[in-house]
Amino acid sequence: MKDLKEQFRKIGIVPVVVLDDAKDAEPLADALMEGGLPCAEVTFRTAAAADVIKIMTEKYPEMLVGAGTVLTKEQVDRAVEAGARFIVSPGLNPEIVKYCQEKGVPVTPGTQTPSEMEQALALGLDFVKFFPAEPAGGLKMIKAVAAPYVGLSFMPTGGINAGNVKDYLAYDRIVACGGSWMVPGVLVKKGNFDEIKALTAEAAAIVKEIRG
Numbered sequence: 603m604k605d606l607k608e609q610f611r612k613i614g615i616v617p618v619v620v621l622d623d624a625k626d627a628e629p630l631a632d633a634l635m636e637g638g639l640p641c642a643e644v645t646f647r648t649a650a651a652a653d654v655i656k657i658m659t660e661k662y663p664e665m666l667v668g669a670g671t672v673l674t675k676e677q678v679d680r681a682v683e684a685g686a687r688f689i690v691s692p693g694l695n696p697e698i699v700k701y702c703q704e705k706g707v708p709v710t711p712g713t714q715t716p717s718e719m720e721q722a723l724a725l726g727l728d729f730v731k732f733f734p735a736e737p738a739g740g741l742k743m744i745k746a747v748a749a750p751y752v753g754l755s756f757m758p759t760g761g762i763n764a765g766n767v768k769d770y771l772a773y774d775r776i777v778a779c780g781g782s783w784m785v786p787g788v789l790v791k792k793g794n795f796d797e798i799k800a801l802t803a804e805a806a807a808i809v810k811e812i813r814g
Contacts, residue, residue, distance in 0.1 A: 603708045603727075603728075603729060606687070606688055606708045607729050607755070607777050609641075609666055610641075610666075610757065610777045610778040611777045611778060611813075613639060613640065613641045613666065613778060613809070614771055614778055614779070614806075614808075614809030614812075614813055615639055615767065615771075615778060615779050615780075615781055615784075615805050615806070615808070615809055616639075616641050616642075616643050616757065616759075616778050616779070616780045616781070617634055617639055617641060617642050617643065617781065617782065617784055617785050617802070617805075618643045618645060618670060618759065618780050618781060618782040618785070619642045619643060619644045619645065619654070619670075619782070619785055620645050620647050620648060620782070620787060621644070621648060621650050621651075621654045621790065622648050622650060623650055624650045624653035624654050624657060626654075626790050626793075627650075627653070627654040627657035627658050627661075628657055628658075628661050629793070629795045630642075630658075630785065630790065630795065630798065631657070631658045631661055631662050631665060632661075632795065632799075633795040633796075633798040633799040633802060634665075634785075634798075634799075634802055635662055635665060636799050636802075637784070637798070637799040637800070637801070637802025637803040637805075637806060638802060638803055638805075638806030638807075639784070639802050639805060639806050640662070640664065640665045640666060641665065641666040641667070642658060642665065642666075642667050642668070643668050643669070643670040643690055643780060644658070644667065644668070644669055644670060644686075645669075645670040645671040646669055646670065646671045646672055646673070646677050646680075646681070647671050651669065651680075651681075652680045652681065652683070652684040653684070655667055655668075655669060655681060655684040655685055655686050656684040656685055658685075659684070659685030659686075659687075660685070666687060666688075667685065667686060667687060668681075668686045668687055668688035668689060668690060669681035669684075669686040669688075669689055669690065670690040670691075670780075671690070671691070671692060672689050672690065672691050672698065673691065673692075673695070673698070674698070675697075675698065675701050678698065678701055678702060678705070678707070682705060682707055686707075687707075687708070688707065688708045688709070688710065689702050689707055689708070689709040689710070690709075690710045690711075690712075690731055690757075690780075691709070691710075691711045691712055691731070692712045692731075692733055693711065693712045693713075693718075693733075694711040694712060694713055694718045694721055694722060694730075695711065696721065696725060698711070699711055699722075699725050699727070700725070703725075703726070709727075710727075710729055710730060710731050710757060711727070711730060711731060712730070712731040712732070712733040712759075713730045713731065713732060713733075714732065714733065714734075714738045715747075716747055716750070716751075718730075719747060719751050719754055720751075722754070723751065723753065723754065728753050728754055728755065729754070729755050729756075729757070729777060730754060730755075730756060730757070731756070731757045731758075731759055731780070732744055732756045732757065732758040732759070733758070733759050733760050734759070734760025734761060735758035735759055735760045735761055735762055735770075735779075736760060736761025736762065736766075737760065737761060738760075740758075740761075740766075741758075741766075741769055741770055741773060744756055744758060744770075744773070744775070744776065745773065745775075748775045754775075755775050755776070755777045756775060756776050756777065757776070757777055757778050757779065757780055758770055758776060758779055758780070759779065759780030759781070760780075762779050762780070762781045762783075763781065763783045764783055764804065764805065764808065767779050767781065767805070767808055768808055768811070768812055771808070771809065771812040771813060772812055781805070783801065783805075784798060784801035784802045784804070784805045785798055785801075785802075786798075786801075789801075
């Protein structure tokens with residue numbers, strides 16, 4: 603998990619990807635890689651998720667590809683079999699966390715409250731998702747809950763965009779931010795991967811500006 607955290611910190615922004623059709627996986631991976639964010643959290647909100655992960659990991663073995671919105675053990679199995687290198691969940695389900703730990707797969711569950719963060723610590727985690735970030739109080743909330751939990755670091759996701767991500771990235775307890783603004787579904791459906799590449803490059807430039 604330590605190695606994964608360092609990779610996340612270096613990348614800074616994790617593109618959250620929702621694809622309905624696996625045919626879009628390769629051109630989207632191309633756009634993300636060429637744009638400077640060699641990472642994707644492929645959400646299990648569609649039936650194509652496992653195929654998308656498989657295509658991306660086979661096309662770009664060096665790309666950090668994981669599965670998001672993972673709610674069941676069966677999804678964990680499908681994601682890992684497809685090549686996912688990490689698992690992200692919207693909430694904290696101890697059963698899913700323990701299952702991932704048993705399989706040796708890094709897992710980042712969603713948390714929002716101090717109680718959930720204490721559950722994460724009790725499960726041996728030191729890195730959690732904060733979701734949904736903006737509706738749940740944003741950076742101000744993260745700083746407030748981070749104070750008593752000195753060993754915990756965060757990946758806020760939800761409502762983060764090019765206009766507010768700088769403030770998040772500047773806080774040292776935030777490893778990376780999850781976001782989908784550089785991979786909007788409307789551009790994917792249009793096949794406009796050049797624009798996705800441009801948006802990705804802008805996001806990567808923000809990371810470089812804030813973190814060097």
